[in-house]
Amino acid sequence: MTHRPGRRRGIAAIVLLVLGAVILGGVSAAKAVNPPARYSEGRAAGWQMAPTYTDGESIYLEPVAAGKLRRGDIVLASVPWSLQKTQMNRVIAVAGDRIRYKPSSKIAGQYRLVLNGEALDEPYLEQWKNPSAVAFDVTVPEGSVFLMADNRMNSDGSQYANNGPVAADRVVAKVVMYPMAKLAVWGQLAGVLVMVVGAVLAFTARRAGRRARAEAAVPAPAAAPVAVAAAPAQATAASGERADAPS
Structure with missing residues (x-):
């Protein structure tokens, strides 16, 4: 069975055009429904968030409302225990939570924080480090919000009695792995x-x-005639000449 030349490329073209339209349409719709927050870039200062972030490492910051903070979020906040204007910490507990x-x-052979009666899983901590001093x-x-750094043995935080929980409105930004605004641009491209x-x-x-x-x-060129009967005719003529020859 023969295929029309270019048929496979045509099918592939249709598939790619439809896929590209779907990607562009999906990203545009997502941006319309939930516009990505504007972001800024900065650098981590200090080692309090090691090993998650180290001193001088590039970070992306997005604005976040006080009521939108979630457990596990890494934030930049103005905290009473730091001489810096703002410091990176992790949200361990939010309003109404009991953390101890x-x-x-x-618990199960490990030292672990207890959040609302259940052991808190903290995979971002190195295994040999205790969750609190x-x-x-x-x-x-x-x-x-209750804030703690990831480098627990070498940092301050809400776990100390003289610090305690921090007002949520002191959080100025959330640290994200990759900003949605940048992902949206890459998606459109x-x-x-x-x-x-x-x-x-x-x-x-x-x-x-x-x-x-x-x-x-x-049109295809006409085929040249093939002299097939010439040889027998010549052979007959030669026979006739031999028969007429005198003995």
Whole structure:
């Protein structure tokens, strides 16, 4: 079974054009429904968030409302225990949570914080590090968050009695792995690139089809006649000459 020249490229072009349109449409719709926050870039200062972030490492910052803070968020906040204007910390508990720790007791063989009666899983901490250097038992008041750094043995935080929970409005930004605004731009560029490739394939497929039709429309040259009967005729003539020859 023969296929029309350029057929596969044509099918691939249609698929890519549709895919590119879907990507562009999806990103545009997502931006319309939930516009990505404007972001800024900075650098981590100090080692309090090691090993998650180290001193001088590039970070992306997005604005965040006080009521949008979630457990596990890494934030930049103005905290009473730091001489810096703002410092990176992790949100361990939010308003209404009870967070506690007792260094003398282990849970499943490990020292772990207890959040609302359940052991808190903290994969961002190195295995050999304890979750806190001091014991504490705190219920986070309304409008506050409980902040701790990841480098627990070499940093300050809400776990110390003289610090305590921090007002949520002191959080100035959230640290993100990659800003949604930047992802949206890359998504749109990817959609445009896919559509360009599809358009190129469609163009080449169309040219291949035209070339094939043009070649089919040209008549084939007439075949040269083949002298097949000449040899027998010559043989007969030669026989006749031998028969007429005198003996």
